Ligand SMILES: Nc1nc2c(ncn2[C@@H]2O[C@H](COP(=O)(O)OP(=O)(O)O)[C@@H](O)[C@H]2O)c(=O)[nH]1
């Protein structure tokens with residue numbers, strides 16, 4: 001498979017294929033305009049993408065569990081300052097395992113302006129499990145289809161356009177280790193961050209009608225209670241599943257902060273970071 | 275169709291998951307890894323000491339301890355057994 | 359709050375959720391996951407095309423895996439890998455270590471003294487700065503830099519390749535039997551770089567009981583600061599017992615033997631803890647084995663030298679400089695005509711000898727609480743300042759340019775035997791964690807009892823083991 005140098009949603013006037021507009025800021029994350037989170041299954045190349053964008057050298061390693069704490073770095077692109085957060089690997093947002101809590105809480109409560117989901121092109125089906133869950137929470141998503149070189153070696157071709165159509169968010173094929181696709185990834189992050197890209201995110205197709213009904217009922221009430229909450233459907237699902245963390249967030253009003261932070265720049269995070 | 279548990283599957287045999295008998299966090303973790311009813315699963319390799327066993331599931335290789343595999347119900351797929 | 363008449367209160371919401379939850383039943387989660395996977399499978403199917411022919415890589419992976427985890431070859435291959443890594447490290451580091459030593463402790467050391475003389479520094483200032491601060495730093499650099507610059511890239515290559523999870527896979531049965539978590543073998547391997555990092559890595563372990571076990575036993579993973587001690591002892595003492603042709607092989611074997619003993623202790627102590635203070639059964643475990651990825655050799659070399667070697671070296675240097683100052687003061691500030699260092703060493707010497715060590719080693723381990731890296735320089739400087747002061751002119755013997763000279767100083771001035779070297783290797787493996795690790799353990803557990811246990815359990819064990827070997831050696835008439 002070839003890494004496309006143009007993508008359907010890319011800005012027509014800016015020259016792609018170079019990193020010329022990228023200025024890596026290392027650990028300098030002062031005065032950022034946008035917060036970008038890097039999520040994904042373990043071992044899909046999140047830290048490699050992080051390093052490519054920030055110029056830092058976060059440890060990468062070929063085994064799951066290498067990153068256990070979140071790392072932050074910055075970059076400057078088209079005069080905007082981005083703060084990038086490298087999260088530990090997660091298989092799912094639905095589990096309660098401790099090692100995934102950092103990532104889960106950040107995606108849910110950190111309210112990043114863009115969530116980049118790094119997926120392994122050779123294990124697409126399993127990786128999509130997480131993508132579909134995150135799409136229930138936020139539509140400000142860019143899918144980074146990484147390890148395309150490995151897929152190729154395994155005789156697999158992944159049609160990124162078909163994938164982007166089905167998911168309703170940008171899908172950028174990359175070989176992060178060699179820096180391929182990083183300019184396109186940047187362009188997509190910028191478009192989603194600035195709101196230029198209108199996502200039509202995939203919604204989980206519930207096969208059980210009673211379930212779908214219950215989710216809709218509860219989501220409507222949550223939306224009425226916490227106006228502006230971007231992920232009421234997700235909160236409804238978690239409440240129906242009896243997730244203690246979310247129950248607590250409803251009780252304490254933490255969700256209210258989230259709802260108010262739903263304006264362009266995640267102010268909830270700024271408080272959290274302070 | 276024969277019903278048995280995953281731990282009885284031998285090297286290079288393929289089966290389909292029919293039910294999970296674990297619960298709580300463990301059940302969720304199995305599902306996160308893509309082990310849900312209907313998933314094809316295959317024994318890839320066995321640790322030198324006999325336990326754990328690594329399974330090929332949805333394109334990844336996942337190691338499980340025997341007691342966990344014993345809580346996964348499978349049915350054999352005779353047609354696939356001959357595959358290398 | 360901003361409650362509106364139409365909106366339910368949080369409590370109402372939760373009640374409503376609970377009512378709906380009992381209506382949809384307990385299968386909610388299963389249903390949801392099934393729905394997600396059905397969608398995922400459909401989308402993936404839509405996007406992925408497979409060419410049936412090009413599956414060669416997949417089979418190559420599987421073939422390697424079958425060999426690496428095979429019943430017959432799995433364990434021998436692990437040992438072979440370890441041996442190869444240390445053999446390459448020891449043989450490769452020999453010549454550069456010598457050259458660095460010649461340069462730093464010969465040319466530079468002499469030049470510094472000439473400069474001090476030309477500027478007519480008082481003796482104590484020149485001594486403090488050059489024989490104290492500079493010398494300790496120079497030793498750390500020449501002893502540590504070459505082996506680390508070889509060992510780290512090799513280890514990182516194995517890590518990038520994807521070999522570590524296979525080691526975890528092979529060892530898991532043993533950890534399971536010890537009542538430990540399957541991922542403890544991964545945190546153990548993280549500890550081979552730095553125990554503080556290993557302790558933080560235990561966050562991948564869910565169960566608090568098993569996580570504590572992993573934290574307390576992480577100390578038995580030999581860290582950066584301790585490899586050089588083992589390599590030096592293996593090279594100058596253990597290898598000396600073998601014919602020259604086999605010397606570096608024997609040295610590597612001795613280092614591997616200590617590392618394997620560390621794994622054995624990890625398992626034994628985990629087993630002991632899960633039957634006593636941390637009772638319980640091993641919890642469930644799943645580990646994904648990533649595909650083998652051909653490492654990027656040059657990039658690995660670059661990052662492991664810049665990130666690991668130099669960072670570790672820098673830490674060692676910043677610890678060594680003040681330690682050098684302390685040691686020099688210990689050797690030169692006198693009480694009743696005898697230096698404080700000598701007082702201390704003499705005080706601890708009978709205790710040290712009881713454990714097959716000596717007073718100098720014990721003082722060195724006290725000085726080295728902040729960092730294991732400075733054990734060797736401290737031992738050498740103390741030996742020469744204290745043991746040597748009566749025999750040799752100060753200043754003359756301070757230039758230890760080669761391993762042979764180090765050997766001569768330790769044996770001639772310090773009265774070392776093979777037992778001292780072996781017990782130093784053992785004690786280096788089994789003693790309290792460094793202060794950074796202790797602080798990390800405290801931060802991760804916030805519990806005084808477990809932190810104390812992580813400090814004193816290995817220390818007690820270390821004295822126990824060295825006492826045993828010392829007495830066995832004496833009984834057998836070996837020393
Ligand atoms: N072949 C290939 N390897 C990659 C690529 N991206 C990352 N890797 C390797 O995959 C492994 C895991 O990468 P890492 O960034 O640590 O993954 P993380 O766990 O998601 O942070 C490392 O050995 C990387 O060198 C890629 O695009 N192609």
Ligand SMILES: [Mg+2]
Pocket residue numbers: 046047048059060066067087088089
């Ligand atoms: Mg990472």
